Amino acid sequence: MPPLAPIGPTVSASADSQPVAKRFAPQGPLSGSIRVPGDKSISHRSIMLGALAVGETRVTGLLEGEDVLATAQAMRQMGATVERQPDGEWVIQGVGVGGLLQPEAPLDMGNSGTSTRLLMGLVASHAIEATFMGDASLSKRPMGRVIDPLSQVGAEFTASEGGRLPLTVRGICPAVPISYRLPVASAQVKSAVLLAGLNTAGTTTVIEPVPTRDHSERMLKGFGADLTVTERDGERIITLNGPAELKPQVIEVPGDPSSAAFFVVAALIVPGSDVLIANVGLNPTRAGLFEVLHKMGGRITFLNLREVGGEPVADMRVQHSQLHGIAVSPSVAPSMIDEFPVLFVAAALAEGTTTTSGLDELRVKESDRLTAMAEALTLAGARVEEQEDGLTIHGSGGAPLPGTAQGAAVTTHLDHRIAMAMAVAGLASADGVEVDDVRPIATSFPNFMPLLESLRA
Numbered sequence: 001m002p003p004l005a006p007i008g009p010t011v012s013a014s015a016d017s018q019p020v021a022k023r024f025a026p027q028g029p030l031s032g033s034i035r036v037p038g039d040k041s042i043s044h045r046s047i048m049l050g051a052l053a054v055g056e057t058r059v060t061g062l063l064e065g066e067d068v069l070a071t072a073q074a075m076r077q078m079g080a081t082v083e084r085q086p087d088g089e090w091v092i093q094g095v096g097v098g099g100l101l102q103p104e105a106p107l108d109m110g111n112s113g114t115s116t117r118l119l120m121g122l123v124a125s126h127a128i129e130a131t132f133m134g135d136a137s138l139s140k141r142p143m144g145r146v147i148d149p150l151s152q153v154g155a156e157f158t159a160s161e162g163g164r165l166p167l168t169v170r171g172i173c174p175a176v177p178i179s180y181r182l183p184v185a186s187a188q189v190k191s192a193v194l195l196a197g198l199n200t201a202g203t204t205t206v207i208e209p210v211p212t213r214d215h216s217e218r219m220l221k222g223f224g225a226d227l228t229v230t231e232r233d234g235e236r237i238i239t240l241n242g243p244a245e246l247k248p249q250v251i252e253v254p255g256d257p258s259s260a261a262f263f264v265v266a267a268l269i270v271p272g273s274d275v276l277i278a279n280v281g282l283n284p285t286r287a288g289l290f291e292v293l294h295k296m297g298g299r300i301t302f303l304n305l306r307e308v309g310g311e312p313v314a315d316m317r318v319q320h321s322q323l324h325g326i327a328v329s330p331s332v333a334p335s336m337i338d339e340f341p342v343l344f345v346a347a348a349l350a351e352g353t354t355t356t357s358g359l360d361e362l363r364v365k366e367s368d369r370l371t372a373m374a375e376a377l378t379l380a381g382a383r384v385e386e387q388e389d390g391l392t393i394h395g396s397g398g399a400p401l402p403g404t405a406q407g408a409a410v411t412t413h414l415d416h417r418i419a420m421a422m423a424v425a426g427l428a429s430a431d432g433v434e435v436d437d438v439r440p441i442a443t444s445f446p447n448f449m450p451l452l453e454s455l456r457a
């Protein structure tokens, strides 16, 4: 990695508002039917690839969370037109691969790691310079994992200490096609390299020892890129021949399984619940949580299996169940990487002990999700032991957790998934759980609270 020089102060995207605390208390069974918002990963990529196609891409079901809106704003700053129609459809006029313009102001990525890392990949192979900044949480997250391969492509970086934001990328054209073996299981790193490959002549190769979510591969092919995926000795080898010419698409974004996860666990742990969640994306690289919950005894039924936007989708019926603890295999981690906070809540209500391991990546998400969840669940009265790479949770056997004492609140550390996971824990507690700040929920799931209320009505 090249030497990294500090460049200016950290900008906090959330600095302009105060934390909003909320107590989540039990209120009887959850029942009814809901539809969760569009998949965050697919929404980001719809905007990015639409902005690189020549012509008009139309997207329905786009997640209108802060993270995706940060991607939309960045693509506008680099020349694309990205507009929401009054009926909720999004229309993107792309500039074509190679056509990104140099942004005049820094790109504010807010809380979004996906926006940052994927856009760094795009900028890397264009002859433009862009500065990326983000909130206090994003500014602590490691960017060296994308700086390394993108430096091999020929881009140059000036980053804050430790390879963090704010940082500036100086892209290069022509860029060098690289072959890169992922040192961490990360769809963001894989996607950054592939996106850099779009405006690079020659073959860009990514070797994935452990498969991660494959939305980039599916969508790049859908947009007409020359991309192939092969498997050899258990590894996935993805090759992209550039430069690519992307054709505009009409995209329907399926519901986000990572958002559905909160309601799935809530229905499983709140006695008497029976909930239908419509239109949930079930891409196998994303559906690990549902497999694990099945093994724990969760009554989850998939109805009306179909395909939406090239992704498997189903409606899910979830009924209250007495869960039992299990040893969660580390091999399932990449397919449920964002779902561990809420799995830990399910485990806290199960009978017996749940063990998890191989979860080092959770320490570099919006917060250190192992420590944050160990502390939050302990404050709510659960029995949790923290290890270097996982948590061990001794379940209550279905008895409500005590909840947080008056005057005590769990700390979310600007992490939407900690806030929502602990909100769910509150529903299965005796006295409720006080969450110190619910603002971060808007990054991925702006209507989480109204949907929750609708199931409690």
Ligand SMILES: O=C(O)C1=C[C@@H](OP(=O)(O)O)[C@@H](O)[C@H](O)C1
Pocket: 040, 041, 042, 114, 185, 186, 187, 188, 189, 191, 213, 337, 338, 361
């Ligand atoms: O590519 C993506 O859209 C994402 C990849 C995952 O991150 P990593 O690549 O860091 O595992 C995940 O945690 C994030 O929410 C979205």
Ligand SMILES: C=C(OP(=O)(O)O)C(=O)O
Pocket: 067, 111, 112, 113, 114, 115, 338, 365, 366, 417, 444
């Ligand atoms: C890790 C997450 O997102 P990102 O990396 O895009 O901030 C998440 O949504 O849980």
